Amino acid sequence: MGRRPARRISIKDIARKAGVSHSTVSRALRGSSLVNPRTAERIRRLAARMGYVPNAAARSLVTTRTSIIGLVITTLADPFLAEIVRGVEEVALEAGYRLFLATSNADPERELAAVRALAESRVEGVIVASSRVGELYLPHLEALGVPIVLINHQREAPLIYSVAADSYQGAVLAVSYLIGLGHTRIAYIAGPPMARSNRLRLTGYQETMAAAGLMPDPAWIMEGNGRPEAGEWGIQRLLEVPLRPTAVFCYNDMTAIGAMRAARRAGLRVPEDLSIIGFDDILFAAYTEPPLTTIAQPKYEMGRTAMSMLLRLLQGERVPADLQLPCRLVERASCGPPLEGSIPMVPHLLAERRLP
Secondary structure (H helix, E strand, C coil), X not given: CCCCCCCCCCHHHXXXXXXXXXXXXXXXXXXXXXXXXXHHHHHHHHHHHHCCCCCHHHHHHHHCCCCEEEEEECCCCCCCHHHHHHHHHHHHHHCCCXXXXXXXXXXXXXXXXXXXXXXXXCCCEEEEECCCCCCXXXXXXXXXXXXXXXXXXXXXCCCCEEEEEXXXXXXXHXXXXXXXXXXXXXXXXXXXXXXXXXXXXXXXXXXXXXXXXXXXXXXXXXXXXXXXXHHHHHHHHHCCCCCCCCEEEECXXXXXXXXXXXXXXXXXXXXXXXXXXXXXXXXXXXXCXXXXXXXXXXXXXXXXXXXXXXXXXXXXXXXCCEEEECCEEEXXXXXXXXXXXXXXXCCCHHHHCCCC
């Protein structure tokens, strides 16, 4: 005969052993101030020795709280998300919350499955760090009736509460840096056309060029999709332009990695013949050849800020609807002065910033 599974230790077992009521044990394990600190410590030690494991599901039925936060991401394969998830998790654990992770893959069926899973887990709030919040997806999230915070959302209309990197400011940093190196012919390989971040980065690029008295050739602005192949296509097309650019600002690092590959295939040296700058500062950016100069998004800070915002919402506090965190320049080796010389640095636009 097989061994009978060990019986689960209950609060009543601890109460019997400690010689107190089960309600006293329950309060002590919850950290209630109604229990004498010395008694509470004795009960917690006894519970640990007996192997007591709290039943989260049963507790939530009594307290109507689950202490679970839903975290939705596009895919675990996205290198951009690791630091965001770490920031969310650290603040959640500090506050006594657990994370329920769901992936959407930007697929309508997966999105709805993720929402159903969140509902079944009775989450108290939701953070969405997906690159896209679908038209079908969001109403179902809202139907959960819990606070929702979006990280780097890409829709044009303001949605619930959001935390994002300041894409406009980051673009100004990138283009100002290239102009400061002496570049006057700067191209932009764009991201997804409907993405809010792409619109802001394009605006930052155009306004920084204008502030320096430079008029970019429309042929220097390439369509893209945020993936490496867009960088490859963009470079191939830029090589066909009569007046070739000497530097390229890429929508993100993945685009920049594709652009660097295409440049090498075309026999161009980076940065001697062509400077390339990215946006995001993903892990791989430091390991390209040459290492990629980029604009770092505050990924870890975005995660921490989003979770802190959600905690304030759960406590009934008023919070800003849309927070933008500043980016920073990370200089590596993919940018340098053009062969024909340099010009002075342009005035910084951010002093008189206009939000698009």
